[in-house]
Amino acid sequence: MTDTALDLTACDREPIHIPGAIQPHGLLLVADAESLRVVAGAGDIETRLTPDWLGADLATLIGQDVTALLAERSGRGSMIGAAVGTLVAGTSEQFHMVLHASEEHVLVELEPATTAPSSAATVLGWLDSMATAFERSGNLQALCEQAAVAFRTLTGFDRVMVYRFLDDESGRVMAEDRDPALHSFLNHHFPATDIPKQARALYVRNRTRAIPHAVYTPAILRPAGFERLDLSDVALRSVSPIHLRYMTNMGVAASASISIVKDGLLWGMIACHSMTPRTLAPDIRATASTLASSLARQIRAKEEAEGYRERLRLRSVEDVVVLKMATEGSAQRTAAAVGDDLRRMLASDGFALVQHGAVQRDGQCPDDRDVLDLVEWIRSRGTGDIVATHALSTLYPPAERYRSTASGLLAMPLIDEGAVLLWFRAERITEIEWAGNPHKATSGDPAEQLTPRTSFASWTEEVRGESRRWSLEEIEAGYRLRRMFHDSYASNRMRALNRELQRTLAEKDVLIEQKDVLMKEVNHRVQNSLQMVSAFLALQAKAAGDANVTAHLAEAQARLSAVALVHRRLYRDDQVQSVDLARYLEELAGDMKGTLGQEWGAQMRLDLAPVLMPTDRAVNVGLILTELVINASKYAYGGQPGPILIALEQYRNQIRLIVADKGVGQTGTRVGFGSRMMNAVVGRLSGSIAQQDNMPGLRVIMTAPIED
Known part of the structure; x- marks a missing residue:
């Protein structure tokens, strides 16, 4: 190993999986x-x-x-x-x-193999006792402390640390068990550069790694040609010279690391240090890997339990807010009523609602002008999504002026009402204790430029402009709140529309009632007029003395009765646009029986299928029926009563009206006034009329569409 091989600027690109x-x-x-x-x-x-x-x-x-x-x-x-x-x-x-x-x-x-491996029963028994101890840990911190003791007992190293990766990829020592003579790294932070990205990937793939001696001469693969052989899964793989120098600078002679992999991601590591060379046998590494898997499961359980408790707390406050939201109506009135609840719900120092240029505040908030400018910036982002940050000034530099009041922001635009809800968290000045200065990896000495950082002494950094982070549960609660405000707005809008609709319906009911009164009055007058004309025709028939005139007046009276009947039905039925044609024709036939006399009434037989037909067309069918019955009574039996069949049938979208007698049949071809009127009415219905021999008698069939 030579110092000239070190290149700190290329740490993240070093091919540590093919050391050769x-x-x-x-x-x-x-x-x-x-x-x-x-x-x-x-x-x-x-x-x-x-x-x-x-x-x-x-x-x-x-x-x-x-x-x-x-x-x-x-x-x-x-x-x-x-x-x-x-x-x-x-x-x-x-x-x-x-x-x-x-x-x-x-x-x-x-x-x-320096020592005989423990029996399977011994190992399983110890693992089971450790798993039980992990389960009994009250929270995540207690679990990590228990794990540090367990792994030091297993490995025998001088110092064992439970090291957790943070959101910015730096790491923090959560728990530590060590020889009292050693310096403590508890709660110390280590920069992300201490563990390069490709090393983290290998920690997920290989859950254990041991370096028995920090100072050694690598054993080269031979013969030549195997320098690029992939040794990713080989525990004996030679270590990066940079990492070996890192260990030397820390004063560590031997190390081991066991990965804590949760849900397929590297949550943290068990870092083991020895001040003297020390091996970690494969069976111990296998036991450590199993124990780390048990630890990862308990970490997940503790984190999920903590998240569950947080969600329960948030839901309990949400219930209070929802209750008040249902009674207050608009977002502005709701915020005025539950602003303090909303602020406490998300553990913020201040809460504000901005709507139509007005600012409504609760707790510690920036000035109104600053809040309005902040809202303008939020809206300019154009996403309409929730904004959540614990370092507002890094996203919005003007917030640097009021970072003591609002370093943290959770902003929730309400698109429906054109409002924005804002939660503020005050600046929380924190001191992070690093294991060495993370911003100064080396000194200015050219020789030291080839080495990793040389100092791991405690170095304290003061962090400003940041607040406590918003948890995932709190952000999730923000989304639920927005849905609640949306539902409340929609519900209030629906209630307002319902009130407007009820008012309109009430006005319509008044108009309908007035119309009904007017129509009943009109109907009464029309019926009186029709009755007067009918009575006049009856008097004229009696006084005429001429049989032909009397017959013509009787026909006119029958036609008038058909019109009067339809008019009465129009104002009696709830549905005036259409009528049951069968009922209408049955009542019309009943009126005609009264007009023609009891002898004729006894001879009439009805066979009517129910058909719903527009009222105006039903009037025309009634006139046609009246004309056909009058003709049958005049010509079929020489003026004497005889059988008459009235039938109504439906074929798809058409009706067939049949009037049949057993009389003399068709007696002539003369077309009188009644026949001409009937043909005109049939034409208005777009129908047709046909006559057939009824053997004996005449069968007249009128066919027409039910609707235009």
Whole structure:
């Protein structure tokens, strides 16, 4: 390892997965995946395993049925090996073996077995007791403290830290268990640059990593040509020189890290430090990985429980707000009534509502002019979405003037009412304790430019212009509040429209009542007039003395009765646009029976199918029926009573009106006034009329559409 290899500016681009070397405490064999012949290796293989390793059969070399192991691995759906219980014998020592397989190569890691591994029962019993202790932890902080003790007990390292990644990718030591003689890093922050991005990706892929000695000479892969071999899954993979210098600068001789992966993401790490060289056997690493998985599950459970409690608190306040919102109506009146509740709900220092240029405030808020300018900026963003920030001045520089009052902002535009709700959080000046100055990685010494930062002494940074962060639960509550305001606005708008509709309906009912009174009066007058004309015709018929004149007056009276009947139905039915044609014709026939006399009435037979027909067309059908019955009574039986059938049928969208008798049949071709009138009415209905021999008698059929 040489200092000239260090390039701090390229840390995030360093190909740490292809170092071309391993740590020298172990051995690595690389075999061809097809032939299982060893094609490359690293470490002191000749001295510690066998001089004749290159080209040897892998199974013979390690004394294992490699084909069976690969088949077993493939059957489990994994191409990455795990520690095998059987040890591999070297020339003077034994090795733990870990097998890895890819499409091209099979890689075998061999690490010295310095101590006998614990029995499975012992390991499982200890893991179970630790899982129980994790479950009993009251909160996340207590869980991390319990984990630090458990992992130090398992690994035996001098210092064990539970390290959590923050939103800005920096890290914070949540808990620590250490030798009292060592300096504490508890609550210290480490910059994101301490763990490059590609290293974080490997921490998700490989959950454990051990460096027994920070100062070593890498064992190069040989023969040449294997420098670019991917060693991502190899625990013996050589470490970046930058990281080794980092450890040296911290005074750490050996380290180990166990990943805490929650929901597939790197939540944090268990960082282990030893002041003297120390190995971490594969079986201990496997136990540590299992324990870390148990820890991750408990972290999820504790975070979900904390989020659930927060949601319950928010919902309880929401219930109060919703109750008042239902009675207050507009957003402005609601904010006036529940402003204090809204402010306390989201744990803010101030709350304001801006609508139509007016500012309504509760608690500590910027001046009205500053609030109006802020709202103008929010609206200029054009998204209409919620704005949530704990460092307002970084997004909106003018807020620097009032950062002590409003460093945090949660703004919620209400599109429906043209209003904006704003929650403010005051500046919270915090002191972050870093492990070394994160803004000054090196000194000005050219030699030091080639090294990572050299100091990890506590360095305190004062952070201004920031408030307490808005939690996801609080932002989620903001979205629910906006929906509630929208629903309240829609409900109030609906109630207003309903009130307007009720007022309009009431006015309409008055007009309809007035119209009904007027129409009844008109109907009464028309009926009186028709009755007077009918009575006059009856008197004229009696006084005429001429049979022909009397007959003509009787016909006129019958036609007048048809018109009067329709008029009465128009003002009697609720539905005046249409009538049941069968009922109408039945009543019309009843009137005609009274006009023609009881003898004729006894001879009439009705067969009427119910048909709904527009009123104006029904009037015309009634006139046609009246004319046909009058003709039958005059000509069918020589003026004497006889059988008459009146039938009404419906065929799809048409009606058929049938008037049939058993009399003398058609007696002539003369067309009188009544026939001409009837033909004109049939024409108005777009219908047709036909006569058939009824054997005996005459059958007249009028066909017409039900509607125009």
